[in-house]
Amino acid sequence: MKVLHVDVNHPLIIERFTSFGFENHEDYSSSKAEIEQKIHEYDGLIIRSRFSIDRSFLTKAENLKFIGRLGAGLENINIDYAESKGIFLAAAPEGNRNAVSEHALGMLLSLFNKLNKADREVRSGKWDREGNRGTELDGKTIGIIGYGNMGKAFAKKLKGFDVDVICHDIKGGVEDENARQVDIAELQQKIDILSLHVPQTELTAGMINANFIDKFHKPIWLLNTARGKCVLTEDLVSALKSGKVLGAGLDALEYEKSSFENMFPSITGTERSRSANMPKAFKYLIQAENVILSPHVAGWTVESLEKLAQTVVDKIKAEFC
Secondary structure, three states: OEEEEOOOOOOHHHHHHHHOOOEEEEOOOOOHHHHHOOHHHOOEEEEOOOOOEOHHHHHHOOOOOEEEEOOOOOOOEOHHHHHHOOOEEEOOHHHHHHHHHHHHHHHHHHHHOOHHHHHHHHHOOOOOOHHHOOOOOOOOEEEEEOOOHHHHHHHHHHHHOOOEEEEEOOOOOOOEOOEEEOOHHHHHHHOOEEEEOOOOOOOOOOOEOHHHHHOOOOOEEEEEOOOHHHEOHHHHHHHHHHOOEEEEEEOOOOOOHHHHHOOOOOOOOOOOOOHHHOOHHHHHHHHOOOEEEOOOOOOOOHHHHHHHHHHHHHHHHHHHO
């Protein structure tokens, strides 16, 4: 088989494929249009998120037998059309679930103990103990929406705390020893903390909105290590201002990649300031002391780099070797 790699990944994936007798080609710089012109030559494609695999691309991939994506989901691939062409799809949520769960827990504990705020103040010469009094996690109820690989891993991490963990998922029967499955109404009635672990779909896009937030019986803390478009930023900011949301840890943002970078003024100052492109809601987020932001790196660890590659290798080996 000839396999095209269009994103740089852990070298073990090429090493393992070579041992299977696959012929590996690497192209990390050509445009999507240029890749389309030669994709018909390949049996396999390995990608992360460099571009979307749409119907047009797949139509040109006449001989493609598999696509391996070194990430948790397949939202950048036209799944229905790929499957209709008999293309095997291999994602790797097992590869970074531990990393995501640790990141979510780290964000939560940092929010509860005001660690970012305290660190900035001490570095600037301010010693404010009362203003940085923390909140304990014990005794809280944590709700997880999306109880697959990521949600289950996060619930497992919480076992060391005296907390009640409940989960909600569109699939039934997903609960385990770490979380009890409930309907959305019970989740909204009981929780203190909400953690999102859902893929980006038509159902989850914009799911955390003003109407959804208003239905919570108590003020909540929000964690999003899933997908940025699941949370409407303007509605979240309104809830932060009103106190309906007490704080937020956001690894995924509605504004990401080039659209994110274009909101900031040029570092060199030689270009026209682009701060006018920054939405007011996002300006609030970057200044809020009760918000922690990270650049979609929850699953991006030294260890997960290798685990993601190994997971895809294992799935393709089981299917084709």
